[in-house]
Amino acid sequence: MEKKILEIKNLTKTYGELTALNSFSLSLEKGEILGLLGPNGAGKTTMISILSGIVKDFSGTVTFKNENLFSNRELKNYMGIVPQDMAFYEDLNAMENLMFWGGLYNLPNSTLKKRAAQLLELVELGTRAKEPIKNFSGGMKRRLNIAIGLIHNPELLLLDEPTVGIDVQAKVNILDIIKNVGEQGTAVIFTTHQLAEVEQICSRIVIMDKGTLLAQGTMDELIRIVGGKEMVDVEGEFSANHFSEIIKNQNHQGIEILSVSDNLANLAFDNTDLIPSMMEQLFKNQIVVSDLKIKSPNLEAVFLKLTGRSLRD
Amino acid sequence: MRKIWHIGITDLKLIVKDKMFFFWSLLFPMIFIYIFGSLFTAGRTDTKSALMVLNKDKGQWGAYLIEKIDAPGIELKKVDAIPKDYIRFVIIPENFSQNIEAFKSQSITLMQKSDSNLKAGRMAETKIMQSIIKLITEMIIKGEKDIKTFFDKKPEFRSMVEIKTRFPDKTITKIPSGFDHTIPGILVQFIMIMVLVSGGIIVMEDRKRGILSRVLFSSASYLELLGGKFFGRLLMGLLQSLILIIVGMIMFHLNLGNFLYSFLNILIFSACMACLSIFIGSVLNSEEVIVGVAILTGNIFAALGGSWWPMEVVPDTFKIVGMISPSYWAMKTFHQVIFFKEGFSEILINFVVLSVFFLVFMFLAVRYFKIRD
Ligand SMILES: Nc1ncnc2c1ncn2[C@@H]1O[C@H](COP(=O)(O)OP(=O)(O)OP(=O)(O)O)[C@@H](O)[C@H]1O
Numbered sequence: 001m002e003k004k005i006l007e008i009k010n011l012t013k014t015y016g017e018l019t020a021l022n023s024f025s026l027s028l029e030k031g032e033i034l035g036l037l038g039p040n041g042a043g044k045t046t047m048i049s050i051l052s053g054i055v056k057d058f059s060g061t062v063t064f065k066n067e068n069l070f071s072n073r074e075l076k077n078y079m080g081i082v083p084q085d086m087a088f089y090e091d092l093n094a095m096e097n098l099m100f101w102g103g104l105y106n107l108p109n110s111t112l113k114k115r116a117a118q119l120l121e122l123v124e125l126g127t128r129a130k131e132p133i134k135n136f137s138g139g140m141k142r143r144l145n146i147a148i149g150l151i152h153n154p155e156l157l158l159l160d161e162p163t164v165g166i167d168v169q170a171k172v173n174i175l176d177i178i179k180n181v182g183e184q185g186t187a188v189i190f191t192t193h194q195l196a197e198v199e200q201i202c203s204r205i206v207i208m209d210k211g212t213l214l215a216q217g218t219m220d221e222l223i224r225i226v227g228g229k230e231m232v233d234v235e236g237e238f239s240a241n242h243f244s245e246i247i248k249n250q251n252h253q254g255i256e257i258l259s260v261s262d263n264l265a266n267l268a269f270d271n272t273d274l275i276p277s278m279m280e281q282l283f284k285n286q287i288v289v290s291d292l293k294i295k296s297p298n299l300e301a302v303f304l305k306l307t308g309r310s311l312r313d
Numbered sequence: 314m315r316k317i318w319h320i321g322i323t324d325l326k327l328i329v330k331d332k333m334f335f336f337w338s339l340l341f342p343m344i345f346i347y348i349f350g351s352l353f354t355a356g357r358t359d360t361k362s363a364l365m366v367l368n369k370d371k372g373q374w375g376a377y378l379i380e381k382i383d384a385p386g387i388e389l390k391k392v393d394a395i396p397k398d399y400i401r402f403v404i405i406p407e408n409f410s411q412n413i414e415a416f417k418s419q420s421i422t423l424m425q426k427s428d429s430n431l432k433a434g435r436m437a438e439t440k441i442m443q444s445i446i447k448l449i450t451e452m453i454i455k456g457e458k459d460i461k462t463f464f465d466k467k468p469e470f471r472s473m474v475e476i477k478t479r480f481p482d483k484t485i486t487k488i489p490s491g492f493d494h495t496i497p498g499i500l501v502q503f504i505m506i507m508v509l510v511s512g513g514i515i516v517m518e519d520r521k522r523g524i525l526s527r528v529l530f531s532s533a534s535y536l537e538l539l540g541g542k543f544f545g546r547l548l549m550g551l552l553q554s555l556i557l558i559i560v561g562m563i564m565f566h567l568n569l570g571n572f573l574y575s576f577l578n579i580l581i582f583s584a585c586m587a588c589l590s591i592f593i594g595s596v597l598n599s600e601e602v603i604v605g606v607a608i609l610t611g612n613i614f615a616a617l618g619g620s621w622w623p624m625e626v627v628p629d630t631f632k633i634v635g636m637i638s639p640s641y642w643a644m645k646t647f648h649q650v651i652f653f654k655e656g657f658s659e660i661l662i663n664f665v666v667l668s669v670f671f672l673v674f675m676f677l678a679v680r681y682f683k684i685r686d
């Protein structure tokens with residue numbers, strides 16, 4: 001049986017001068033949970049919007065279940081999309097919403113009812129099914145939003161920032177749901193700019209920025225990009241330019257600047273033995289260091305190395 | 314088709330669930346119906362036809378005639394001289410009995426005030442005619458005492474002569490006024506307000522919330538989405554009509570004339586408003602603005618189109634201005650169907666004009682409907 005469910009090839013989308021998506025390629029197998037990691041404006045939503053059919057005028061191809069996704073509307077019956085907005089009726093209750101959204105697919109009413117009840121259990125809204133959604137918390141609304149995307153039992157689920165704007169407990173909840181969905185054999189792509197999320201539940205991670213795919217692989221594969229290096233964060237009173245000049249001029253072999261801004265620098269060291277000599281150089285140049293942290297390699301370092309910027313907003 | 318139905322029904326459900334629904338669809342229009350209904354309740358139909366009789370004849374036939382005219386539905390009053398103030402009265406000439414027995418032509422005069430009720434007048438006329446026929450029959454079968462004993466003896470004659478009187482099809486039995494005018498008027502006004510307000514707001518909010526795009530994530534097509542929205546608004550118009558018609562029938566004995574024509578009228582008018590509401594929901598961006606625009610246009614069109622006062626009583630220039638409002642054509646149809654009992658060929662022109670409005674509004678709806686901002 002064919003395992004590949006989705007194949008994106010050379011997707012390019014421009015808005016005037018701006019290239020939102022630049023020859024983006026990706027493929028996905030059944031049951032995979034893929035985290036699409038990228039800072040604001042990376043092109044994550046653009047990618048999802050193209051797959052969902054609401055953004056047009058792009059180049060490239062998308063093959064879904066071995067067919068051109070855009071040539072056959074029926075393929076949409078196998079794809080679930082959870083947009084970043086809470087796109088549902090606040091004046092209807094959770095059950096009524098699921099019945100409405102499910103009614104847009106060719107499912108018998110009885111199947112639909114059963115499925116809706118199951119999903120409400122899955123997203124832990126079983127006891128709140130008949131309550132007005134107006135009374136729901138942000139996390140509950142997010143969970144309903146996901147349930148709606150799953151109502152027709154899709155083979156591929158796309159989620160755009162499913163954890164944005166909710167508290168930690170609610171986030172953990174949603175990640176559990178996504179994991180659960182993946183375990184039941186549905187392929188999942190979800191976008192985020194939260195490193196911790198992809199670290200927790202993804203079987204594969206894609207890092208993108210400015211419309212370009214920078215790297216992809218499992219967690220371990222990605223961390224190998226920064227090799228066996230040690231991560232060092234330096235805080236102090238300095239300007240970004242001055243700091244990088246010193247490091248470069250002194251020809252510090254084995255020290256790599258991942259990113260630098262005023263008063264904060266992220267560095268990668270081949271060896272922590274190099275730290276004292278760097279401190280000496282900084283001291284000679286009248287730079288006061290207030291804090292220095294040594295960390296083991298993580299996804300954040302990979303991200304910094306690839307994009308030169310931090311994921312933090 | 315199933316998806317269009319599904320989307321439309323959901324929109325209808327949304328408005329019915331709204332707390333304000335019964336205010337907009339029932340309470341508010343009822344206030345209008347009461348105000349305008351009692352304002353324009355001119356010429357209420359008399360239940361009885363008042364008739365004074367001056368009998369100058371001394372013989373038996375004059376008295377016979379009066380006896381026959383004095384039937385249920387006629388409020389007969391005998392007088393001795395021509396009254397100064399009357400609604401209608403009839404004069405039986407001197408020597409009436411003598412003259413008719415000699416087969417001389419006789420005239421009986423019925424006088425009516427010009428502002429008297431038309432229907433009651435017809436009733437009196439009819440009654441007098443019937444009585445004259447009875448009188449003539451009586452004279453023919455003279456010797457058999459009276460018609461009753463004649464028919465009792467000869468039952469085979471009973472079914473030979475049958476007198477039936479009815480109004481010609483297009484007799485004006487009412488002038489457009491009272492609740493039969495006001496309820497359709499307010500109905501037209503509130504189909505417009507309700508469909509534009511509720512329908513417009515839902516289209517706008519669905520767009521802003523991303524619901525319209527999400528519908529297209531499914532295998533529903535753009536046309537099914539637009540069709541569903543149209544259908545939902547058409548149902549809103551029909552539901553509004555149903556509510557006011559039922560209340561009107563129960564509380565005010567509303568008469569819609571030919572029901573099929575009235576229904577067609579409501580259907581086409583609702584279809585116009587359904588398209589218009591998709592248009593305003595697509596181009597306007599806030600609830601307040603939509604409510605404002607809908608109520609303003611709804612009321613202006615109601616005034617111009619003859620929802621409040623009958624167009625039959627306004628000056629011609631006003632009437633011509635009124636023609637720019639679809640309400641004018643819907644009201645014209647209602648008046649023709651309810652009051653003048655006109656047929657399909659007479660109201661067809663109104664339907665054609667409303668269909669042109671429909672096409673224009675549909676063009677606007679299709680052209681400006683947008684999935685997202
Ligand atoms: N309709 C549009 N018109 C013009 N530019 C757009 C449009 N939509 C997106 N863009 C631009 O395309 C780029 C990619 O945007 P996109 O929304 O895909 O990013 P994102 O990764 O989803 O970001 P975020 O994390 O903020 O959601 C951005 O620079 C954005 O400004």
Ligand SMILES: [Mg+2]
Pocket residue numbers: 044045046084160161
């Ligand atoms: Mg986004």
